[in-house]
Amino acid sequence: MTFTTSTFIIFLAIVYLSYWRLERPAQNVLLLVASLVFYGWWDWRFLSLLLLTAGVDYAVALGLAGARRPTVRRALLLASLSANLGVLAAFKYFGFFLDSFAALCRSFGWSAESPVLQIVLPVGISFYTFQALSYTIDVYRGRIAPVRDLVQYLCFITFFPQLVAGPIERAERLLPQFGVDRRFDAQKSVDGLRQMLWGFFKKMVVADGLAPFVNTVYSGVAAASEWELVWATYGFAFQIYCDFSGYSDIAIGCARLFGFELMQNFDRPYFSTSIPEFWKRWHISLSTWFRDYLYVPLGGNRVGARRWAFNVIAVFGLSGLWHGASWTFVVWGLLHGTYYLASVRSRRGLDRGPTAPSRTGFRELAGIAVTFNLVCLAWVFFRANSMGDALLVLRGIAGALASGSLEAPPVPGPFLWAAALCVGEWLQAREPHVLHVPEMGRPLRWAIYYGVLVSILFFANLDYTPFIYFQF
Numbered sequence: 001m002t003f004t005t006s007t008f009i010i011f012l013a014i015v016y017l018s019y020w021r022l023e024r025p026a027q028n029v030l031l032l033v034a035s036l037v038f039y040g041w042w043d044w045r046f047l048s049l050l051l052l053t054a055g056v057d058y059a060v061a062l063g064l065a066g067a068r069r070p071t072v073r074r075a076l077l078l079a080s081l082s083a084n085l086g087v088l089a090a091f092k093y094f095g096f097f098l099d100s101f102a103a104l105c106r107s108f109g110w111s112a113e114s115p116v117l118q119i120v121l122p123v124g125i126s127f128y129t130f131q132a133l134s135y136t137i138d139v140y141r142g143r144i145a146p147v148r149d150l151v152q153y154l155c156f157i158t159f160f161p162q163l164v165a166g167p168i169e170r171a172e173r174l175l176p177q178f179g180v181d182r183r184f185d186a187q188k189s190v191d192g193l194r195q196m197l198w199g200f201f202k203k204m205v206v207a208d209g210l211a212p213f214v215n216t217v218y219s220g221v222a223a224a225s226e227w228e229l230v231w232a233t234y235g236f237a238f239q240i241y242c243d244f245s246g247y248s249d250i251a252i253g254c255a256r257l258f259g260f261e262l263m264q265n266f267d268r269p270y271f272s273t274s275i276p277e278f279w280k281r282w283h284i285s286l287s288t289w290f291r292d293y294l295y296v297p298l299g300g301n302r303v304g305a306r307r308w309a310f311n312v313i314a315v316f317g318l319s320g321l322w323h324g325a326s327w328t329f330v331v332w333g334l335l336h337g338t339y340y341l342a343s344v345r346s347r348r349g350l351d352r353g354p355t356a357p358s359r360t361g362f363r364e365l366a367g368i369a370v371t372f373n374l375v376c377l378a379w380v381f382f383r384a385n386s387m388g389d390a391l392l393v394l395r396g397i398a399g400a401l402a403s404g405s406l407e408a409p410p411v412p413g414p415f416l417w418a419a420a421l422c423v424g425e426w427l428q429a430r431e432p433h434v435l436h437v438p439e440m441g442r443p444l445r446w447a448i449y450y451g452v453l454v455s456i457l458f459f460a461n462l463d464y465t466p467f468i469y470f471q472f
Contacts, residue, residue, distance in 0.1 A: 001041035002467065003250045004204055011038070016257055020184045028151050028178055031258065035158035039124075046122040049087065054157045056083040057132045061139045061146035073140060080136040084129045091122060092325055124164030126322060130289055132157055135171040137293060144172045152178045161254040165247045165469045167265040167285035174262070182259035192256030194435040194449070199249030200460075201452050206421055207243035207468075208461035209414035210235040218383055221392045227407035229396035235409070236383045237376045238418040241270065243468045244283070249433060264432070268425045270375070273367030275339040278375060286322070290315050313337040323382070328390060332381040339374055417459070 001008050015034045019027055040047045060080040067073045135156070138144045147153045156175045162168075217224045217232035224232070248265035255262045265285050272278035279287050298311045313334065320333020380397075384390035400407075409415050424434040431437070435452065437445050 001038055003247065003254075004200065005464075007041075012254065012257075019258055024181050025151075027182065027258075028155050031160075031178075032151055032155050032158065035155070035160040035163060038160040039158065039163055042123050049122060050128065050158065051154075053083050053087055053129070053132060054154060056080060057136050057157075058150065058153050060136050062148070064136070064139050065146045077136060077140045080133065084133050088125060088129050091125060127166050127168055128157060128163060130286070131168050131171075134168070134289065134293065135175070138171055144175070147175060147179075149179070159255070159260075161251040161258075161260075162262055165244070165251070165467060166283075167248060167251065167263050168289055169262060169285070174260070177260050185259065188256050188259065191436065192253040195253030195256070195433045196250045197253075197449065197452055197456075198433055198435045199246040199251075199253060200456055202242035202246030202249065202421065203467070204246075204456055204460035204462075206414065206417045207239045207241075207246060208463075208465045209417060209459065210239040210242075211461065211465050213411045213414065214239055214383070218385065218389070218393075221384070221389045221396070224396065226396040226400035226403070228410060229393050230400045231407075231409040231415075233376055233380055233383075233393065233397065235414065235418075237270070237372075237379050238415075238421075240379070240382075240468055241266070242418070242421065247467050247469065268429065270372050270422070271368055271426070271429075272371050273364050274371055275336065275343045275374065278371055279336070279340065286319070290319055294318065309341055312340055316340065328381045328384055328387060331387070331390075332378050335378045335381065339378070413459075417455075 001011060011034075015030065019030055022030060036047060039050065057080050060076045063076045064073055067076060135144075139146050147156075152175070155178045156169075156171060159169075159174070214232050214235045217228050218236070221229065245266040252262045252264070263285055265283060267281040267284065269278050269282040272281055295311055295315045298314065299307060300311065301308050303311070316333040316337030317330055318333070320329040320331070320336075323329045323332070377394075380393045381387075381390045384393060428434045428436070435448065437448060440448075
């Protein structure tokens with residue numbers, strides 16, 4: 001069951017109408033049951049895996065509450081880390097490590113063949129694993145107290161709007177929301193629907209509109225023309241942004257229907273004037289997770305220059321590996337780490353906040369252009385099927401730029417929608433989402449809503465296109 005199917009719309013309507021007829025304890029039970037149904041719709045067998053790791057973390061947190069000896073506390077935390085990361089490694093990385101080890105052996109002339117393993121990756125495992133780990137780590141650090149209400153805790157782990165692709169919520173922010181009374185608020189529901197509508201537009205019109213062209217070119221890079229490679233790379237930049245931020249908008253809006261507030265996950269990242277600024281605005285829930293649970297414990301920027309550079313590269317490299325069991329993802333992460341170090345050392349944009357239209361001059365526009373193209377260059381490794389394909393794409397892009405000519409995109413329609421999206425985000429830079437237009441008169445507001453709805457009905461790609469981040 002995915003957000004863009006009629007099945008989900010029916011499911012959401014049933015849960016929503018039932019939910020607001022209940023009081024809090026029953027509301028939580030309903031949300032838990034609905035979340036388990038939602039997740040089990042893909043493969044009910046993975047429900048046991050989800051509940052098993054959740055049960056370990058629940059027990060570990062309760063154990064931490066009563067443990068006083070440091071050795072016992074560390075052992076309990078290690079149990080949580082082992083359970084969560086062990087399951088993640090077994091399903092997501094076991095085959096990758098075997099293949100890499102076999103390749104290393106062959107490079108030394110040794111005979112080595114890795115077994116062919118067909119391991120189905122549980123959907124959303126990287127997301128709910130990190131969310132669960134943040135809970136036990138924060139309990140260990142004493143930042144939050146463990147929750148004893150099992151239903152409340154399981155709701156935090158399995159909350160269906162953000163279960164499979166985030167935002168990755170922190171326990172100190174989301175968990176208490178399940179412990180307070182929630183009353184129906186029509187304004188919140190309306191705004192939730194508006195943000196969901198914008199998310200559907202991003203996903204179904206822009207991302208899914210670009211997907212066929214991008215997939216065709218990147219599936220046969222050797223046969224594609226140089227300018228097709230250029231436009232497919234730009235197209236993928238908007239495809240992945242609209243696909244993932246569209247999911248986040250739908251998730252945040254859906255949660256608001258039930259009285260919950262999720263964190264913002266994207267903040268117009270392609271208007272960033274530097275790489276550090278980009279990472280303050282792209283997949284915010286993941287970048288802040290790595291900052292708080294890996295970068296800071298490694299020493300952050302409170303160490304010498306060489307150690308700080310190592311910390312940055314390590315975090316970005318692991319971030320790349322988090323995205324997928326492939327060296328192309330690792331290279332993508334390391335490339336962004338290199339960008340980050342170069343940007344900080346040049347002292348450009350390190351402390352700059354989000355760029356506002358009213359204070360954007362030539363220098364800021366130049367920074368946006370350079371940053372966007374650097375990000376697109378890195379996307380080549382993220383999207384390519386292999387390192388060989390990535391190098392072919394880069395060679396084709398270099399050839400197109402060296403030719404001195406300019407060819408229009410082969411499929412202009414989806415790129416025009418991407419341009420319209422950029423205009424909307426630029427004009428609504430200070431609003432939580434593009435369709436939050438409270439100061440406009442009612443006729444204009446409804447004209448905008450209907451315009452977005454009509455564009456979805458008439459221009460959406462109705463062929464099923466899975467959300468890209470489901471594979472992570």
